Amino acid sequence: MPERTLMVTNDFPPREGGIEVFAYEMARRLAGPDGAGVTVLTSGRRGGTAGESPERFDRRQPFEVVRVDTGMLLPTPKVARRAAALAAERGCTRVVFGAAAPLGLMAGRLRRDGGVRRIVGLTHGHEAWWARLPGTRQALRRIGDGADHLTYIGGYTRDAIAPALSPAARERMVRLAPGVDTGLFRPGGDPSQVRDRYGLGEGPVVLSASRLVPRKGVDALIQSMPWVRARFPHARLLVVGDGPDRERLRRLAEWTGVGEAVVFAGPVAHGSMPPYYAAADLFAMPCRTRRLGFEAEGLGIVFLEAAASGLPVLAGSSGGAPETVAHGRTGYVVDGGDAEEVAGRIIQVVGAEPAAKVMGEAGRKRVEHAWTWEGAAERLESLLAD
Structure with a gap:
């Protein structure tokens, strides 16, 4: 049986934004043809800029979306317990953090209580300023050490984030650039x-x-x-x-x-x-x-x-x-x-x-x-x- 993935992300549709698009496109591809390959844990109070409710959006998806009743998902003890319990209940052996900072701070709890073996944290851009401030820089180092890989979207983010990481975590950084739905976005539309x-x-x-x-x-x-x-x-x-x-x-x-x-x-x-x-x-x-x-x-x-x-x-x-x-x-x-x-x-x-x-x-x-x-x-x- 294919391994199941838990995606933990504060940024997910119907909210609009680049990270939301990135997380969604990865989730629907990890889900597989029957939608069973992924469960998404995300925040639940805010809808999208186009007015669709989270409940309506979730019903349209072929994969499971679990919402925490909060406007922003943060790595609190309560959220960490919920994430670990969900991973264990759904048999998720792999975790993707839709944005590594700050949710990647939950990695240890997920491995210990959730039975998770592989963790990948996606970085986008805000981690660049995390790397420049003493307190957040230390947190980013912990996040890097807790993940099997931190990804970066391009040379700018790699060069900004890498100095904050331990040498071992730096070696495990991998480029994972976003993509485009070239079937949806294509030339020749009606102006x-x-x-x-x-x-x-x-x-x-x-x-x-x-x-x-x-x-x-x-x-x-x-x-x-x-x-x-x-x-x-x-x-x-x-x-x-x-x-x-x-x-x-x-x-x-x-x-x-x-x-x-x-x-x-x-x-x-x-x-x-x-x-x-x-x-x-x-x-x-x-x-x-x-x-x-x-x-x-x-x-x-x-x-x-x-x-x-x-x-x-x-x-x-x-x-x-x-x-x-x-x-x-x-x-x-x-x-x-x-x-x-x-x-x-x-x-x-x-x-x-x-x-x-x-x-x-x-x-x-x-x-x-x-x-x-x-x-x-x-x-x-x-x-x-x-």
Whole structure:
């Protein structure tokens, strides 16, 4: 009988986000054809940005999802006991922590009381700042020592996390990059669905999709629009997402004089994003590092989904984001603090349609070659089977 896996994660749909997507895609592939290969233990109070309740989401899944009645899953004694009991009850001999910090601190309890033999902790980006602070750095070292493997999504996260680990745990680090559903995110969609809904017209459309926080650089996109509109008067910026920076960004668009050119679409469910990519001429998220390096982009699945959809990509030079773009071939890496540079690259892409199409095609091929969920799932399975 195949071994069963317990995934313990605070980040899981219907909540929206890159870690949530990563955890879900790994869970559904570990589940196997009958769904019996995995049980997911996650938090239960918060629904997704698209409004679906956790209960409704869970009923649609072919695998078991167990919710703890809390808004955030933390490695408390109570949660650790629940995780160990669930592993023992379901016969789970393997554990995946959807985000290693801080849940990986439960590894010892799971081995001792849950009968778990193999543990893999996934890291994404927030562990990079854990590695820089004395208290969290010590916790991260414990997490690394308690796991058979810690994974990293790219060179930036590896280089940031590795110094905090013991030499033995450092040797056990393995790259496990996220992937893209290239069947869902693909070129050739109907642009009229979204263009008509938001009255975008026939001019160039720059798409940005993210949580609306300063680090994502949407303000730089808004500030770039006067330059872009001077060259392309009918250009529009379509902003997908929500967050605490939303009202500031709305005011900035009005103050900059491009209020009519910036469309805030609000939150959109992950699976509903393809028509938005189809409506765009390029994707841009000029993310930037803030707060002395403690806020940086881990990688950015959204860049990969845009590339898979056939769009040129503008990525900020923060953290691991540049790893998602082959600069000059599939898009450009820009300084998210320089709106004029951002504008120049947008104008360059929009003004050269044949070259932009070639960039989009190259981005799609790059994703198909190196950023697939199938490849990531195979890699994770091999780590759990070692």
